[in-house]
Amino acid sequence: MATPPVDSLPRETKVEAVASETKKAAAKQSLHYKLVITLYRVFAIVVLYLVLGGIVIYAFVMGFYAVNSSWAAPVILSAADEKSLDFREKLVTSQQTIEDLKVDTKKLDSGVAEMKKHRAALLALEPELQAAIVREQTHNQTAGPELATLDKQKLADNVTTQKVLAELNEVESNVNKDLAAGLITQGDAATQLVALNQAKDAYTDNKIAEVLLTDSVLDKTTIGTSSLNVLVKQAELRSEVAQLDVAINVAEKQLQEETRQVDRLHQAITTAKQSPYYLNAVGGQTLYFAFVPYDNRANAVGGSAVYDCYLNMILCRKVGTVKQIFPGEEQAIHPIFKTQIRGFLIQMNLDHAESAKSKTVFLGRKPVLF
Amino acid sequence: MAPILFWLILVLCLLISVVKYLMGIIMRLSFPGTKAKKDYTYEPTVSVLMPCFNEGKTVYETIESISKSNYPNDKFEVIAQDDCSVDDSYEWMLKAQRDFTNIRVRTGRNEVNSGKARSVCNALQLSTAEIIISIDSDCIFHPQAIRELTACFAEPRMGSVGGRVGVRNPNDSVITAIQTVVYYSAFELYKIPENWTRSVCCISGCLFAIRRELLLEIEPAIRARNWFGIPVNQGEDRFLTHQTLLRGYGTYINNDALCWTTVPTTLSVLFKQQLRWRRSIVRDFFFTLKTLPQHVWKLHPNTVLTLVLTPVGALVGFLVVVTALTSDPLAWAGPIPLITALAIGAVLTWVIKKYSAKEAVTHPLAFGAYVAWSLVSSLFLTPLALCTMDSADWGTRTKEQQEVSLGNATS
Numbered sequence: 089m090a091t092p093p094v095d096s097l098p099r100e101t102k103v104e105a106v107a108s109e110t111k112k113a114a115a116k117q118s119l120h121y122k123l124v125i126t127l128y129r130v131f132a133i134v135v136l137y138l139v140l141g142g143i144v145i146y147a148f149v150m151g152f153y154a155v156n157s158s159w160a161a162p163v164i165l166s167a168a169d170e171k172s173l174d175f176r177e178k179l180v181t182s183q184q185t186i187e188d189l190k191v192d193t194k195k196l197d198s199g200v201a202e203m204k205k206h207r208a209a210l211l212a213l214e215p216e217l218q219a220a221i222v223r224e225q226t227h228n229q230t231a232g233p234e235l236a237t238l239d240k241q242k243l244a245d246n247v248t249t250q251k252v253l254a255e256l257n258e259v260e261s262n263v264n265k266d267l268a269a270g271l272i273t274q275g276d277a278a279t280q281l282v283a284l285n286q287a288k289d290a291y292t293d294n295k296i297a298e299v300l301l302t303d304s305v306l307d308k309t310t311i312g313t314s315s316l317n318v319l320v321k322q323a324e325l326r327s328e329v330a331q332l333d334v335a336i337n338v339a340e341k342q343l344q345e346e347t348r349q350v351d352r353l354h355q356a357i358t359t360a361k362q363s364p365y366y367l368n369a370v371g372g373q374t375l376y377f378a379f380v381p382y383d384n385r386a387n388a389v390g391g392s393a394v395y396d397c398y399l400n401m402i403l404c405r406k407v408g409t410v411k412q413i414f415p416g417e418e419q420a421i422h423p424i425f426k427t428q429i430r431g432f433l434i435q436m437n438l439d440h441a442e443s444a445k446s447k448t449v450f451l452g453r454k455p456v457l458f
Numbered sequence: 459m460a461p462i463l464f465w466l467i468l469v470l471c472l473l474i475s476v477v478k479y480l481m482g483i484i485m486r487l488s489f490p491g492t493k494a495k496k497d498y499t500y501e502p503t504v505s506v507l508m509p510c511f512n513e514g515k516t517v518y519e520t521i522e523s524i525s526k527s528n529y530p531n532d533k534f535e536v537i538a539q540d541d542c543s544v545d546d547s548y549e550w551m552l553k554a555q556r557d558f559t560n561i562r563v564r565t566g567r568n569e570v571n572s573g574k575a576r577s578v579c580n581a582l583q584l585s586t587a588e589i590i591i592s593i594d595s596d597c598i599f600h601p602q603a604i605r606e607l608t609a610c611f612a613e614p615r616m617g618s619v620g621g622r623v624g625v626r627n628p629n630d631s632v633i634t635a636i637q638t639v640v641y642y643s644a645f646e647l648y649k650i651p652e653n654w655t656r657s658v659c660c661i662s663g664c665l666f667a668i669r670r671e672l673l674l675e676i677e678p679a680i681r682a683r684n685w686f687g688i689p690v691n692q693g694e695d696r697f698l699t700h701q702t703l704l705r706g707y708g709t710y711i712n713n714d715a716l717c718w719t720t721v722p723t724t725l726s727v728l729f730k731q732q733l734r735w736r737r738s739i740v741r742d743f744f745f746t747l748k749t750l751p752q753h754v755w756k757l758h759p760n761t762v763l764t765l766v767l768t769p770v771g772a773l774v775g776f777l778v779v780v781t782a783l784t785s786d787p788l789a790w791a792g793p794i795p796l797i798t799a800l801a802i803g804a805v806l807t808w809v810i811k812k813y814s815a816k817e818a819v820t821h822p823l824a825f826g827a828y829v830a831w832s833l834v835s836s837l838f839l840t841p842l843a844l845c846t847m848d849s850a851d852w853g854t855r856t857k858e859q860q861e862v863s864l865g866n867a868t869s
Contacts, residue, residue: 121687125848128686132845139841150787426786 152401153424156455158387159448160378160394161423163433165368172369179360186353189346196343200336207332210325217322224315232308239301246298249291256284364414364433376408376438378449379420381431387452388413394436395450396443404454408438423447468778471771474763475648482647485654492654494619494710497612504534504604505585505670509577510595511541514550516720517595521554524593525561529604535562538595539581542571547595573691573850574663575680582673590673592695594664597717598626606715607667613656617707618668618699620661621715622646628817630723635824636831637721637728638817639806646809649711656708657761659768663695665717668702676701685741688848693738700742700765703757704749718816732835736772736843743769775836783837795829803828 153159165172260281267277306312360366364377380388390410397404414433422429436449443449485492506524510517517538524536538555540548548567555563564584568577578592589608593599600606603621610619622645628638652658676698683690683697699709722728746753746765753762782789789795803825811818819825 118687124686125688128848132848135841136845146783425788427788 149400149424152455153422156401156450157384158450158452158455159384160380160388160434160451161420161448162436162444162446163377163379163420164444165364165375165377169365169368172365175360175363175365176369179357179366182353182357182360186350186357189350189353193343193346193350196339196346200339200343203332203336203339207329207336210329210332214322214325214329217318217325221315221318221322228308232305235301235305235308239298239305242294242298242301246291246294249294253288253291256287260284359416362414363416364435367435374441376436376441376444377433378436379418379431380413380434380451381420381422381429384431384451388432388434389452392452394438394443395454396440396446397448397450397455400447401450401455404450404456407440407443407449408436410451411435411437464774464777467770468774471767471774474767475771478651479643479647482650485650486646489654492650494610494613494616494653494656494712496606496609496712498605498609500609500612501530501533502588502608502611503586504529504589504591504608504667505581505587506534506536506591506593506604507578507581507585508536508538508593508595509541509574509581510538510543510547510551511571511574511577512543512545513547513595514545516550517547518550518554518557520593520595520597520599521551521558521563523598524604525554525558525563526601527561527599527604528601529608531561534604535564535585535587537564537566537581537584539577540565540567541573541577542568573689575683575691575694575697576689578694579677579680582677585670588670589667590670591665591667592663592698593666593717594719597623597664597719599665600716603665603715603717606712607665610710610712611667611669613708615706615708616656616710617672617702617705618661618666618709619715620658620667620699620709620711621665621717622711622713623662623664624716624718624814624817626718626720627723629820632821632824632827633725633728633831634721634723635819635821636828638810638819639803639825639828641721642810642814642817643806645711645713651760652764653710655758655760656710657703657758657764658709658711659699659703659761659764660696661699661709661711664719665715666695666698668698669707672702672705672707673698675705685847688850690741691850692734693741696738696742700745703761704752706756729834729839732839733842733846736839737847737849739769739772740840740843741847772836772840776840779833779836790829790833796826799828800826 263272263277263280263284266272267274272280307314364375368375368377378394388410390412392410393406394408394410395404396407412435414435416432417430418433419428419430421427436444438444508517508520508524513520521536521538527534538551540551548565551563551565555565566581566584568580572580582590589611591604591607607619607621610616623641625634625638625641627634629635649658679701680694680697702709722731742765746769753765757765800823804822807819807822807825
């Protein structure tokens with residue numbers, strides 16, 4: 089039997105049909121809403137639990153790294169690492185500087201030796217010069233007064249001779265008178281006159297001798313220019329020695345400084361050779377390093393085990409050991425807190441190369457029980 | 459591509475927040491056009507609708523403050539609608555009705571607990587006034603509030619006008635101090651650029667004036683609000699504002715219309731309140747996206763940007779905080795955010811003390827705690843809001859409280 093068309097139904101039936109349709113549509117919509125709401129609630133619960141879980145895990149990780157003291161952050165240094173290359177370059181420069189300093193040192197050494205030799209020679213002259221001066225002064229002290237006495241005596245003699253010469257003028261006159269009178273021959277007269285002339289000449293010589301003697305007395309009893317010249321020479325000698333002393337001192341200090349610099353550079357190179365960057369620069373094979381903050385120093389011991397974990401801090405396995413600890417300070421960014429921290433590098437022997445790429449590894453023991 | 463988009467949205471959100479505050483300062487100082495033309499001679503009839511749920515004696519104080527309004531007594535009335543309070547709120551309403559005979563106070567009760575939005579609609583049935591003012595039952599109103607609100611309706615295309623909400627208890631705790639600064643800056647700065655285009659996106663429900671015919675037009679939509687069949691009774695203020703804008707009317711905040719509310723004093727209550735607000739923002743965002751072409755054609759670009767970027771900012775804020783916590787977990791604990799917050803707090807508390815002494819914050823340093831609060835709110839509120847869209851719980855007045863009280867009432 090076919091269903092009659094709606095229009096052909098009585099009015100009550102039509103209203104009932106519309107109401108029924110509306111009810112059905114409302115029920116359908118209600119069902120649809122219920123489904124959406126149920127799905128939404130399931131989704132919301134999952135999301136909220138995920139968010140809650142994320143927050144709990146985040147807080148746990150933060151708390152864990154705030155108290156844990158065994159973590160280290162692996163560091164991969166490539167051969168072309170900027171710091172390593174820079175290190176190598178500085179090493180070469182340092183060695184070159186050492187060589188230059190050594191050459192300088194040698195030059196300075198020989199220069200100092202030469203100056204010392206010259207100084208010794210000058211110093212050897214000094215006592216001889218001093219002795220000569222003393223000798224001369226001693227001699228003058230004796231000869232001076234004697235010559236002064238003789239000078240006085242000579243002066244007296246010359247006065248006497250001058251008086252005699254005054255009488256000789258009368259004798260000369262008498263000789264001429266006698267010659268004119270023919271009392272004496274011309275030859276006698278000439279002989280007598282020559283004798284008289286000789287006497288005058290001797291007087292002149294005496295006067296000259298007296299002047300010279302006065303000079304000698306002056307030389308012996310006072311400081312003359314020649315004495316001063318000797319003193320000047322002595323002063324020059326001493327000055328030259330003093331200048332040499334200064335030059336030697338400067339050269340020796342420079343020598344000491346350069347020697348110290350060479351020592352320092354040697355020391356720096358020795359230290360540098362213990363650096364991971366040097367090892368990385370010269371080492372042919374892959375080396376594994378890790379940054380250890382100072383707070384975790386106690387666990388960074390040579391030979392202690394290195395653990396790597398699958399889920400940051402749980403499900404850990406031993407992946408190697410600590411090979412050596414480098415003394416130099418390093419600064420790094422905390423892998424979790426992202427703050428600048430201070431610490432040092434260690435070298436690790438890793439059996440699993442992949443662990444070098446982990447965010448953190450743990451030294452000495454597993455961070456949690458498993 | 460995704461990171462670029464992320465940062466682009468972040469920058470836009472920053473722009474819409476920081477730039478809006480700066481624009482607010484500039485406009486306050488130099489743009490008279492941001493202020494609506496007020497006509498104090500315009501005195502329409504007014505119904506003050508006061509939905510109430512478990513407010514106790516506060517209801518009486520609220521009605522008392524309204525009764526002191528500087529507005530012709532024969533031109534306004536109070537319609538207090540009790541939403542099945544389980545405390546003595548209704549008794550206080552009746553007492554207010556008896557005591558404040560200078561004005562007309564009418565009271566009503568919902569048959570079932572229906573939420574604030576529907577209580578307003580129920581109260582509306584009793585009203586015949588030209589202007590409807592919806593208020594919160596825990597607020598105290600300035601005597602000029604009604605006059606200030608109605609004066610703005612002199613502009614013919616003005617649909618809804620709000621007042622400034624101040625804080626009654628600024629120094630109860632660090633949390634109230636922070637809220638005082640946030641409320642003040644939001645009303646006095648953030649909303650100003652929106653005022654300029656008469657397109658405030660959310661007028662506070664504490665003091666919300668609307669033309670009667672407009673409210674009647676929107677009322678069916680209010681009553682029909684649901685989320686997949688679950689009635690929505692939160693965020694009616696944002697919804698009403700949005701609907702006003704979509705109907706081609708202007709919305710405006712008149713900062714001279716003042717009321718004071720008691721803000722949450724504990725973190726848990728504040729969190730619940732903020733969660734409710736965040737849900738409203740998210741719900742409003744979905745509505746905006748659903749009707750985006752209509753928005754683009756009808757509304758001012760400033761309004762569309764605010765409607766879109768404000769909720770996007772909340773979503774991006776969550777992503778930013780997650781990114782920050784995973785990439786630089788301690789950055790927020792550094793001195794820069796704290797110093798910035800303290801500096802902003804110091805300036806704003808000084809301004810509040812100077813211009814609104816009633817709300818003066820005694821410990822400006824309290825605003826430093828805003829750094830921690832912003833972190834908590836950005837991180838938790840948005841995901842929680844997104845995952846609890848089906849919640850009809852008001853939050854700050856719990857069902858447990860209701861049930862216990864009901865039990866007591868029955869006995």
